[in-house]
Every structure is written in structure tokens, then in C-alpha cells.
Amino acid sequence: GENVEQHPSTLSVQEGDSAVIKCTYSDSASNYFPWYKQELGKRPQLIIDIRSNVGEKKDQRIAVTLNKTAKHFSLHITETQPEDSAVYFCAENTNAGKSTFGDGTTLTVKP
Amino acid sequence: DAGVIQSPRHEVTEMGQEVTLRCKPISGHNSLFWYRQTMMRGLELLIYFNNNVPIDDSGMPEDRFSAKMPNASFSTLKIQPSEPRDSAVYFCASSLDPNYGYTFGSGTRLTVV
Numbered sequence: 680g681e682n683v684e685q686h687p688s689t690l691s692v693q694e695g696d697s698a699v700i701k702c703t704y705s706d707s708a709s710n711y712f713p714w715y716k717q718e719l720g721k722r723p724q725l726i727i728d729i730r731s732n733v734g735e736k737k738d739q740r741i742a743v744t745l746n747k748t749a750k751h752f753s754l755h756i757t758e759t760q761p762e763d764s765a766v767y768f769c770a771e772n773t774n775a776g777k778s779t780f781g782d783g784t785t786l787t788v789k790p
Numbered sequence: 791d792a793g794v795i796q797s798p799r800h801e802v803t804e805m806g807q808e809v810t811l812r813c814k815p816i817s818g819h820n821s822l823f824w825y826r827q828t829m830m831r832g833l834e835l836l837i838y839f840n841n842n843v844p845i846d847d848s849g850m851p852e853d854r855f856s857a858k859m860p861n862a863s864f865s866t867l868k869i870q871p872s873e874p875r876d877s878a879v880y881f882c883a884s885s886l887d888p889n890y891g892y893t894f895g896s897g898t899r900l901t902v903v
Contacts, residue, residue, distance in 0.1 A: 710889065711889045711890075713891045713892075715892075721896075722881065722894040722895065722896055722897055723833070723881070723892075723894050724894070725891035725892065725893070728891050768833065772888065772889050775846070775888075776821065776838070776840065776845065776887075776888025776889060777823070777835055777838050777845075777846060777888065778823075778835070778892065779835070780832060780833040781832075782832050783832060783833075
């Protein structure tokens with residue numbers, strides 16, 4: 680069945696440093712990998728996504744990489760800022776059409 | 791577009807009472823999802839609809855939970871009777887297609903006392 684493991688569960692970095700969050704999945708049929716950011720008390724919001732036919736995608740300070748052979752994908756945030764502090768969730772979709780979410784990573788960016 | 795609209799934002803009810811949560815998806819989105827979020831269990835998919843038809847309800851905890859989508863612009867999640875362990879934030883989300891990113895509503899924070 681679907682299973683997504685996300686690491687680390689908490690991450691603390693200094694402002695300006697980079698942050699990396701990794702997820703692994705088990706279903707080889709997974710073909711879509713979104714990332715969501717959830718600020719305290721708010722809704723999850725889609726920040727970037729990648730499909731299985733692409734190895735890397737970048738949007739300003741955030742990027743996502745996908746290794747289908749190893750079944751893992753990662754979120755990279757460069758030049759972190761205090762407003763990047765939030766809980767980040769990875770997710771994966773198969774053709775069944777539903778997202779299975781990781782347990783989340785609480786990122787704290789210290790000024 | 792106003793996004794995904796959920797009501798109420800907060801609900802406090804007594805154990806045993808019926809609770810109805812409401813969701814209006816983004817116009818044109820064909821897929822609608824109900825998730826529950828707790829500290830212990832994270833984000834759990836309860837049920838999802840595609841073109842108003844329930845596709846997967848395997849996440850619905852038990853018979854006390856039911857969901858309907860009578861038309862493309864409205865869905866309800868009902869809990870009857872409610873129990874304290876149902877306390878959580880319930881999110882509704884919609885997407886153009888099941889394999890696109892979701893837009894979440896603001897959620898309903900349910901407290902059952």
C-alpha cells in the first residue's frame with residue numbers, strides 16, 4: 680500500500696542557510712509528488728510539485744529533486760528566511776488519484 | 791475565486807450530538823477531498839469524490855461518519871453521534887484532477903466535549 684516516510688521531523692537552521700527535507704515512498708506507480716507548507720493555525724498550501732518524468736524543478740529559492748530508482752524525493756530551500764518557518768509536508772499520488780502525506784517536518788529558521 | 795470555502799470555522803459540541811461540516815470547492819475543480827488533521831495521526835484522508843462520485847472512502851473511521859456531494863459545488867461531512875476522539879481539524883480540499891495539487895479550505899476546528 681501507499682507509504683511515505685519523511686525526515687527529519689524537526690529541522691532548525693540559521694537564517695541564510697539551506698534546508699533539505701527528504702521523503703521516501705514505496706509504490707513504484709507513484710507519479711506525482713507535491714509539497715505543502717502549513718503555517719501555524721493555517722491551511723496547507725501547495726508550494727511546488729514534480730511529476731515522475733522530471734528529475735528536478737526549481738522555483739526561486741525552493742527546488743525539488745526526484746530519484747525514481749531509489750524512490751525518494753527532496754525539498755531544498757536556499758537562503759532561508761524567518762518566514763520560511765512552518766511545517767512542510769511531502770505527498771505522493773498514484774493513478775488512484777489521492778495524495779498520501781508524510782508526517783511533516785517542522786522547520787524553524789532562526790534570525 | 792474565493793478558494794475552497796468551509797463552514798463553520800469552529801464547532802464545539804457535546805458528545806452524542808450530530809455535527810455537519812460543509813464545503814464549497816473551487817468552481818471547475820472535479821475532485822474533492824476530506825482530510826482530518828490531528829497531532830497524533832497527522833493528515834488522514836477520509837474520503838474523496840471525483841465528478842461528485844465517491845471514489846475511495848476507506849479512510850472513513852466508522853459508520854458514524856458519512857459524506858455526500860449532491861452537486862459539483864457542495865459537499866458535507868456528517869458525524870453522528872459525535873465522540874470526544876473526533877476532535878480535530880477537518881480540511882476540505884479540491885483539485886482540477888486527482889493528480890494535481892490540492893487547494894485546501896481554511897478548515898473546521900471541531901471540539902467534542
